[in-house]
Amino acid sequence: MISCNLGQLADALNAKLCLSNGDSDLITIESVSTDTRNIKDNGLFIALIGERFDAHDFVQQAIDNGAKALLVERELAVQVPQLVVGDTKLALGQLGAWVHAQCNTPTVAITGSCGKTTVKEMVAAILSQKGQVLFTNGNFNNDIGVPLTLLRSTPEDDYAVIEMGANHIGEIAYTTQLAKPDVAVVNNVAAAHLEGFGSIDGVKQAKGEIYQGLSSGETAIVNLDSQGDAYWQQVLADKKVVTFALENTQADIFASNIKLSSAGYASFTLNAFGNQLRVQLGIVGGHNVSNALSACALALSMGADLEEVASGLSQVANVKGRVEVKSLTDSITLIDDSYNASVPAMLAAVDLLGEFKGQRWLVLGNMAELGKESLALHQQVGEHAAPFKFEHVLTYGNDAKVISQVNNGKHFTSHDEMTMYIEQLLSSSADETHTILVKGANSAGMFKIANALKENFS
Incomplete structure (x- = not known):
């Protein structure tokens, strides 16, 4: 996270700043936490309210563990500075977006019904050969996790790779507006989270929200094997569209000569904009060929070359619990x-x-x-x-x-x-x-x- 003071945060969040005796609005904040057990140096504790908890009840634990200031929805009787806002969850998003914007980092956004974590790891592995990469840890991909990821932004980051999940319509529209990506992909559309989305059409609508975060002329990556049909046409109309598909030669990026070793590792010929290169994946599963093509499209759009793509894909490590x-x-x-x-x-x-x-x-x-x-x-x-x-x-x-x-x-x-x-x-x-x-x-x-x-x- 970038270093900032309470006055800057109050301005960014349009928050009321409540100071105790002797406190200054120039107190430096260098970290943020929503967990009282994980307060770091010069930390701001954000008191979120959930269906079954209210973190305002535990702010003293955060203070005891070293919190220098609080972000709260009501002023509390404690002896540390407080930033008071109407909704701490929305303020968390605002703060993440503000920090990320100060760093001006080229950003990739990834969603999809499945494979998005693998694609995120693949893109990060490719781009890490070119510079420092901020990327989503674990499954921090929802309306809490995305802002926390953005809060980790620093000016030293050369790239940001942000995974976005959702279980209801509107969630990705929210998180993509926070990240403001330069390149975005819907990895695929399938029957997942149907309780929240209602139908496969609801999934298409919700996943396609990621393209709303792209400005006109920016790059949307589209999987020709799994599209959003009419749900995406309007939002893609003013974007640069790059397509990928498993073996559809009409796509900009596709695979050919796919082989699977006896241990389940796939290799294939990568075809990208008329160029070819043989690729060996470092993780098992033939289904990861499609994920690799998605990652290739994203990385190429961020300036990587085919050799960097092949090298990065060969080095991707297995994620715990995922194949x-x-x-x-x-x-x-x-x-x-x-x-x-x-x-x-x-x-x-x-x-x-x-x-x-x-x-x-x-x-x-x-x-x-x-x-x-x-x-x-x-x-x-x-x-x-x-x-x-x-x-x-x-x-x-x-x-x-x-x-x-x-x-x-x-x-x-x-x-x-x-x-x-x-x-x-x-x-x-x-x-x-x-x-x-x-x-x-x-x-x-x-x-x-x-x-x-x-x-x-x-």
Whole structure:
């Protein structure tokens, strides 16, 4: 974060500045936190109000932990300076946008139904070869996480790569106006968060909001394999549109000669604006070819060249819980993809497991926020898996049960029972090769299965 004083912040936020005896509006602020346990030097604590909490009740803890000032919605009886605003959540966004604007950093914005975190990591890996990159940590991609990411901006940043998620219409419109990107992409559109969006058309509308943050003439990256149709036409009319697709040669950027190694690593020929280069991905999964093309389009639009793209893509590391491949023993490989799940990500996971030999374990938990379409979409995953004839199909969660039913698998109502079953069969067939893929929504808790296997077999 850039260093600023309370007077500057009060002006930027149009806030009322309340000073205690002896305080000055020139007090320096060098960090911001919304967590009382994570107050850094010269820190400002922002008291957010949620459905189940009011951080105003805990400001004394923030002060005890070193907060130099507070951002609050009402003046409190405490002995530190306070910036009083009407809504601390909106003020957090304003503050993030203000700090980021002071740094004037060329910015990439990424959204999509799935793969956006992987694309973010890919773009950051490519651009880091050219300079210093600010990028989203973990899943800080919502209306709280994006402002916190922007607050980390410094003048030394050469690029910013901002991931934007949403579970309702209007959220990305808000965060993209804060970031004001130079280049933006909707990585794909699929059935995800349907409870909040209402339908696939709602998803198209919501994801397309990211292009609203682009000024006229700036670059919009569009996936020809997954478009927003009429929902995006008006907003894209005055933008420079760059297209990518998996194998559609009409796109500006596409792949050809795709190959998958026995360990699941993809390589392909990258075709970009008439130029070609062979690319080897550093993470597993054929579905990541499309993510790589998206990252390529973004990075090229930010000034990278093809050699930098290929080098960066080869160096991308696995993100914890996202297609994380780990050899538990000489004969047991775990593919931990337990972080989250959408329909296209589930289908891609099934395809990935199908590339392996030996005993193949498809271990799936519920997908979440699919509304009234949930059971039918789980059925779709089950039917997609059926032709592979996996040796073991295990499920957890009410709607996921249909997947094991379609595949003559086994359903469980507790993580412990599922873990015990897997471990017993692995122990009784130690002379065989096993590949275990674990995936599900965060709410399904499939990370518990993955973590137990790592602990018991590593």
